[in-house]
Amino acid sequence: MTHETAIAIRGVSKIFGPVETGLKALDNVSVDIRRNEFFTLLGPSGCGKTTLLRMIAGFETPTNGAIELDGTDITAEPPFRRPVNTVFQSYALFPHLTVAQNIAFGLEMLGRGKDEIKATTAEMLALVRMEAMAARLPAQLSGGQQQRVALARALAPRPSVLLLDEPLSALDLKLRKQMQIELKRMQQDTGITFVFVTHDQEEALTMSDRIAVMDAGHILQIGSPRDIYERPANRFVAGFIGESNFLDGTVLAAGPPARIALGGGQELSIDTADSPAAGQPVTLAVRPEYVLLGAFDAPGSLSGRITNLIYFGTDMHCHLTLDSGEELVARIPSGLSGKEGLETGAIAGVSFAPGALRIVGA
């Protein structure tokens, strides 16, 4: 299946301040964002995700590189000549204009006819379910309502790409969950390409078609939520998306299956073809929900001592110290039977679900 590219980021760098000594916010970033997809830039604060978004909008100019929109180079275009609209983190609703006037603003600036403006504004008000609030001023709206108006205002001119800069971060948890679903629905209904910036990995996983994980001005991995979660490319991604246990070891045989020696004479076997050569150090990652506990003398399992048990309602977190000295967390669903032997101080056998162990670097 081929995909049309909506936005192409070509070797973009951004340095704030003097080129030699300035702050490098983006370092030679390239990515193709596909038409009609929900694309998320995910990373901790300061990773460069917002800078990249502001560059697509036209509020920042790249120090190096180019940005193409539907095959046209827009690197030098000012924001008001780019068919791209933004939902700002602060919403940035015009306080002296009503909800309807806010939504109509972009259409007016584009010089659309009165009837078309009226019709589109009504359509957008309906899309975000704010018909009853059309005559209100932004100050008379709740946070969630302001958020919806900001969304309608940005969607009204039917941009080829909609940029969203952490738009849900100011909402409380329940509203955020609701808006996540609504945003996804709107993206599917309108067929507009969404580029979404967030530092919230759960938000990224639930909404995105594809995610780019960023850190320190680089894109570390691009993939579907499932790719990113189940096949993290490196230790940072494995640690940032969801929770991960990390085990350090040395390759005994590259395999497949690869055999890895942990400390304390323990050994693991992984069914992978991309193991480093024998003798190399490796780091393995495994999600807590894929750690299985059993009898300490079960064949093929590691053993460890339970140091802490924390009850979370739906599941229980079991902290262990392996014989190799490494710390490990296992997540056990509350409904699972056979937890009788689990108590602090007990010795348990530790094994991993098939395919759960991944090599994430040295």
Place this chain on the structure above:
Amino acid sequence: MTRTSPRPFSVRRLPGFTAIAITCFVLLYAPIVTIVIYSFNAGDSVALWRGFSTKWYTVAAGNQIVQEATLRSLVIALWASGISTVLATMAALGTTRARNYRGRTLIYMLINQPLMVPEIVTAVALLIFFSSIKIATGYSGLGYLILAHSAFCIPFAYLPIRARMEGMDLALESAAADLYATPWQTFRRITLPLMAPGIAAGAMLAFVVSLDDVIITEFVKSAGQDTLPTYMLGQLRRAVTPEVNAISTALLALTVLLLTVFFILSGRNTARS
């Protein structure tokens, strides 16, 4: 059972607070109240009450010199507040709508300089400066007074406008640009309407400040260019008549009116953002 929580600190419960406050208000307003009352005195004296009358208002209003001085004051104040407000608006745009740059504090200080330099120094400086221009050009019209008033009115116009703009989210202008507004459209449709209450408040304040200026006017004015305040000063040097009380009261009424509008406008300032 209820427990009395310790009452939070309030300056109003400090001993003598009420007494000091009342004393201050009396000292502030008693002289003004006296002037207002005696402006309605029927007699010739400023100290002896001879019954209620509005005759001094009629006298003042019929006095041609007062009429001319009033007109001159209003013309100067209108021009000066207009010029200083336009300049102050541009200064506020320059100091709040640009990314932080070096020397911004210095620019704040330079803009607000008339507030800090003793007025008498500005007055003497302007007198010397303008008299050399007068000699060179031969022009001796109201222009000098208008320029002088515009200069010292700038900080009074600037401060409310800047306060207004600092409360404005910079993202608003980004949002307008994002929604296809050119820089001029952004200014016209977003920036200007939002700063309008600040501009109006600044203009009012500048108008009031220009209207009651004495020191700089006294130094800069040419012969026959008395404004209302300098006329009153001249009158007091000769004989104090209740006419001056009447003019003062009228001026007071105008000032109070303008300042009320100013406070309403700057109140909206904070409520909006």
